[in-house]
Amino acid sequence: MNEIHTHLTACAAEAARVTRAITAERLAGPTGCPDWTVRELANHLVLYTAHGLEHRALRTELPAETVGRDFTADTDWPERYADRLDRALAAWAKPEAWDGDIDLGGSEMPAPEVAGMLVAELALHGWDLARATDQDFAVPEETGAYLLDVVERYADVYREYEGFAAPVAVPAEATAFTRALAASGRTP
Known part of the structure; x- marks a missing residue:
């Protein structure tokens, strides 16, 4: 397996863990993402990091009905998300997933990128x-550096x-993951 797949796997495991701890009562709550509730952010995460992750590896388009779906309407959505992440990681485990470019809707980019x-x-x-949702999100130091x-x-x-805000200052001794959060405009 390659290094990027290792990082995908680490982040997917942590994202699945976080979603499993979200109760239905938390879905209407606010997030640090302007204008997004927990439900909207969770749906974005499920769509692009499970379904989108798999479809990118397979070089197929997301079905239209998937794009507008409220995944969190299903009571077992965290388990479905974890299962879909496993499918996506399996798709990226195939050597051919890493070959060539991926169409990003008008432009192409190498699969590893x-x-x-x-x-x-x-x-x-x-x-x-x-x-x-008052949880931690941790990744291995190597994943943070990547x-x-x-x-x-x-x-x-x-x-x-408008996917990132202006960078935020953090101490020089901050972990790579903390520096990545700050560089993306998040306040760790």
């Missing part, structure tokens, strides 16, 4: 969801599309 951005999606929105590299490489693009 897309996978790196999906690591960021899992880690950053997983952390957002954890924070909104995430920091991805965030720094793509920060300007994400800011252009």
Whole structure:
């Protein structure tokens, strides 16, 4: 297995753990993401880090009915999310998933770069969801270092599309994961 798959797996396990601890009562609560409730953030996470992760590996489009779905309407949504993450990770475990480019709707990017951005999606929105529901989100130091590299490489693009806020200052001795959160505009 390659290094990026290892980081995807670590972040997916942590995101699944966080979602399993979210009660139905928490879904209407606020998050640190402007204008998103816990439910909206959870749906975004499920759509793009499970369904989207799998479809990117398979080079297929997300079905239209999946895009507008409220995954959290199902009482067992955390388990379904974990199962879908497992499917997505299995799709990325195939060597051919890493070959060539992936169409991003008008532009193409090498598969490993897309996978790196999906690591960021899992880690950053997983952390957002954890924070909104009074939980921690932890990744191995190597995953934090990888995430920091991805965030720094793509920060300007994400800011252009309002996916990141301005960077936040953190102490120099902060972990790589904390620095990645801060570089993405989150306040760790």
